[in-house]
Amino acid sequence: MSRFDTYFLMKTEDVEEYVQEKIHFFEDDVKLESKEIGDGNLNYVFRIKDTKSGKSIIVKQAGEALRISKEMKVSTDRGRIEAKILQTQNKYAHGLVPKVYLYDGVMCAIIMEDMIGHTMMRTGLMNHEIYPKFAEHITTFMVNTLLPTTDVVMNHKEKKELVKQFINPDLCEITEDLVYSEPYIDYNHRNNVFPPVADFVQKELYEDKQLHLEVAKLKFDFMNNAQALIHGDLHTGSIFINKEHTFIFDPEFAFYGPIGYDVGNVIANMFFTWCNGYATIENKEKREKFCNWAIDTIEEIVDKFIAKFKVKFRESAADIMAKREGFLDWYLGNILADTAGVAGLESIRRTVGMANVKDITTILDQDKRTMVEKMVITLAKNYIINREKFNTGADYRKAINEVIELYS
Known part of the structure; x- marks a missing residue:
């Protein structure tokens, strides 16, 4: 015993x-x-x-x-x-x-x-380390783990068995509440709003009915689109990394959901990286180098994901109808729209929701923190409301540069 x-x-x-x-x-x-x-x-x-x-x-x-x-x-x-x-x-x-x-x-x-020789990525990024191979590694991980678990590739009965095995109602409920509901309608009174942006949050999040409608659409897609076996919480705190290698871990939120949920989470967290560097690095040259890398990485992640996804789709698609002309573009287009929407959702919930992100909360200068929080929320709303317009890495770069110009 x-x-x-x-x-x-x-x-x-x-x-x-x-x-x-x-x-x-x-x-x-x-x-x-x-x-x-x-x-x-x-x-x-x-x-x-x-x-x-x-x-x-x-x-x-x-x-x-x-x-x-x-x-x-x-x-x-x-x-x-x-x-x-x-x-x-x-x-x-x-x-x-x-x-x-x-x-x-x-x-x-x-x-x-034990992931010896690796650092939690969020910690490394807050120390303003640059990881030049991250975009390559994370896009390989996402394409190679997501597409093969879809109906496009898998035997449909086998996939349905996996859907049953990975039903994860408790953690999905947390996501449904903390990501898709409470940041917009604080009905459980658990949001953590930085006081200097409280009026901004009231107007831009709590009172924006158009935004609420678009978030509701995304929420019901999340709850009903059993597309692929997703990680479910893929952010820089779920990654251990060094200059040469990347480990992805901590997938307890995994279930069969929309592919864009994973991709959008990564994009949102890389902009938090930019925010922290912009607000806390005093040396101008170092700040520009780090922040430019963060935006370059966002663009690179989007474009590499698209390119690798297309290659793997053409190599491995097994369903006879998925091979029809035009289907790949339609399928990937839906993923990209959902990616932008989720990038917005993750951005907002980590800024005003229950589980704030350290990249932002550790910014000691209140004026700079206020500025980047407004940047994040404004950019996020653009991602959500105009999500079908984000089809390339350049689209993200343009939106990010516009919000930087607006507030800086």
Whole structure:
């Protein structure tokens, strides 16, 4: 009988014993140390390390309540979903996701590869590091994991079985509330609005009925479009990176949803990168270099995604009707429109919603923070309302430059 035969929320002193009992990764007589390193809103993440050799491993355990709100209860089954999708993604994009050594359904814990030599991307970006290969890596990951899990490529019955396996109602509900509803109608009174922009938010978000209609359309597409097995929370806090390599992890929000949700999240978070650099880098030359790279990367992500998607579609499309002339352009056009819409949604919810983004909240100069928050919201509204006009990377660059010129 093991004490790990019944679920409890582990602490650092528990995970060393847990790893030694569950898998043979360390020698029996090693001296281990553990540290809780999670900074997300949902889970508890521990690094267990052999103090002599430096060998290490990660344990990620799902708690029964959100770390940001003990009142918000969520199913611990998300751990199973995360372990399974990491294994699936490793099949399609080998080397771009960490290896899973074990999923324990009792303790709702994953034992997985430690991404040694990599930094959480948001942390690196807030230190104004430039990652020249990121656009290449993230677009390969998205195209290679998303398109193969659609009806375009998969056997339709097999795909429907996967839809059942990855139903994720608790975490989808969080997205439906925090991304698609509350930032526009603060009915649960959980929004975190920076006081200097409160009047701006009232007018531009809470009172804009046209915006509400377009967000409602996007919300119901998110809830009903079981297009592909998406990551569901693909932002710079879900990526570990260095100059040469990228790891994508943390997919507990995964389910069958619209492809544009993942792509749009990446784009929105890269503009947060620009905002932080613009507001906090004092050296003009360094600021221009970093901020130009951020905008270049947004353009590059869009264009590389389009190019790679077209190639892979032509190589792998299996459905007979998907091969009809004009279908690829129609299918990709819908994805691109949804991408822009989601880029807007993610931009707004991370600025005024419950889970604000550190790129913005750590800007100490109140005037600069006020300015970039207005930039983000204005740009986001353009993405949402005019989403069908964002078809190339150049379209994003133009919109970003217009909002920069407007406020700076």
